[in-house]
Amino acid sequence: MAQDFEPRANTVARLILAGLVLMPLTFVGLGYALERSDYVTGQNETVEQPIPFSHAHHSGEIGIDCRYCHTSVEVSAKAGLPPTTTCMSCHSQLWTEAEMLAPVRESLSTGVRLKWEPVNELPDYVYFNHSVHVTNGIACTECHGSVGEMRLMRQAAPLTMDWCLDCHRDPVPYLQPPEMITYPYRTTSQMSEIDQAPLAEFYDIHPGGLTDCSTCHR
Numbered sequence: 001m002a003q004d005f006e007p008r009a010n011t012v013a014r015l016i017l018a019g020l021v022l023m024p025l026t027f028v029g030l031g032y033a034l035e036r037s038d039y040v041t042g043q044n045e046t047v048e049q050p051i052p053f054s055h056a057h058h059s060g061e062i063g064i065d066c067r068y069c070h071t072s073v074e075v076s077a078k079a080g081l082p083p084t085t086t087c088m089s090c091h092s093q094l095w096t097e098a099e100m101l102a103p104v105r106e107s108l109s110t111g112v113r114l115k116w117e118p119v120n121e122l123p124d125y126v127y128f129n130h131s132v133h134v135t136n137g138i139a140c141t142e143c144h145g146s147v148g149e150m151r152l153m154r155q156a157a158p159l160t161m162d163w164c165l166d167c168h169r170d171p172v173p174y175l176q177p178p179e180m181i182t183y184p185y186r187t188t189s190q191m192s193e194i195d196q197a198p199l200a201e202f203y204d205i206h207p208g209g210l211t212d213c214s215t216c217h218r
């Protein structure tokens with residue numbers, strides 16, 4: 001995440017630098033393929049966590065809404081991760097002896113937060129904002145995949161610039177109605193046979209400046 005107060009010139013300088021470093025790669029076939037592979041983008045990788053937390057269990061089977069744990073997703077740039085007390089709202093009664101949950105109980109008694117490792121991560125020079133997407137018709141699963149089926153979280157999208165731009169050129173076909181935004185399973189607008197035009201009007205979508213460099217590099 002770019003810091004809001006970071007001098008703009010600094011960001012531009014780093015972009016130019018990154019461009020210079022990466023440019024020769026694009027002239028080499030192998031380099032190009034490597035640049036786009038899952039190995040480089042981190043796509044589909046899972047990450048070791050202090051507890052093997054399952055979205056398949058919690059959001060798929062039990063049906064807990066994303067916003068119960070990711071409380072700031074509609075109002076700020078970051079979605080936010082749940083504090084230990086959120087887990088304990090259920091696990092002080094449920095599975096209280098489970099070995100798997102020992103780190104949660106320890107965190108509650110010591111007051112030291114669980115340290116969840118990042119799964120999706122953009123470089124510092126890219127600006128991203130959750131609230132602007134989820135309040136403008138883009139569902140979590142559009143970018144994070146079928147979370148309700150994931151025993152372990154993984155990075156579902158490549159998170160490359162091309163991937164962002166593909167949608168920013170014309171986001172209208174991706175729009176979902178408000179009640180689908182936090183639906184845990186992947187659906188596409190085609191699957192639900194949604195009429196896009198009224199949604200574009202409802203969300204007041206203006207794709208005009210969405211591909212300007214300064215939208216994502218500020």
Ligand code: HEC
Nearest residue numbers: 053058059064065066069116118119120140144147153184
């Ligand atoms: C009961 C709490 C809970 C619920 C409900 C929940 N999550 Fe999570 N989520 C977590 C925790 C804890 C982590 C960190 C561990 C991990 O990555 O699996 C996390 C991680 C994530 C990540 C990866 C974060 C990163 O580092 O990139 C994404 C994406 C995510 N959740 C999306 C969702 C979506 C979408 C929903 C609703 C369909 C949802 N979550 C519902 C607790 C929850």
Ligand code: HEC
Nearest residue numbers: 051052053054057062064082086087089090094100101104
């Ligand atoms: C709204 C209630 C609720 C909340 C909040 C909740 N859980 Fe759970 N959790 C459950 C239930 C119910 C089960 C039992 C699932 C089953 O076996 O069907 C469970 C099972 C588990 C398990 C063991 C089973 C498994 O494989 O998933 C772990 C580990 C776990 N939860 C971790 C967490 C963590 C960490 C948090 C906080 C980020 C959390 N839970 C928040 C209800 C909750």
Ligand code: HEC
Nearest residue numbers: 001066070073078079080120121122128133138139140143
């Ligand atoms: C337009 C794509 C997109 C949508 C829609 C989206 N996310 Fe994300 N999410 C991302 C990206 C990109 C990152 C990595 C951000 C970074 O590194 O700055 C991320 C990171 C996260 C994280 C970890 C970092 C944080 O922000 O706290 C969580 C948790 C998360 N997303 C949950 C959700 C949930 C829940 C929803 C739906 C309510 C959602 N996301 C919708 C693209 C998206």
Ligand code: HEC
Nearest residue numbers: 127128129132136142164167171174204205206207215216
């Ligand atoms: C599936 C579609 C989709 C994807 C993927 C997507 N976006 Fe967006 N993005 C949107 C929509 C829709 C808007 C809001 C447009 C509007 O308000 O008219 C938006 C708005 C934004 C804005 C705010 C623009 C402004 O001036 O207010 C930023 C910043 C942004 N996106 C960054 C990103 C980045 C960075 C990525 C890739 C990591 C990304 N987006 C991926 C659809 C998408």
Ligand code: HEC
Nearest residue numbers: 015018019126159160161164165168210211212213215216
């Ligand atoms: C919708 C968001 C978005 C817009 C608009 C955008 N970028 Fe990017 N840009 C990204 C993301 C995301 C990355 C990180 C890609 C990665 O890590 O693979 C990136 C990376 C870069 C890089 C680093 C080198 C590379 O290719 O990975 C350069 C240079 C760059 N952008 C220049 C630009 C320029 C110039 C423009 C305007 C013509 C622009 N970007 C518009 C999202 C955007």
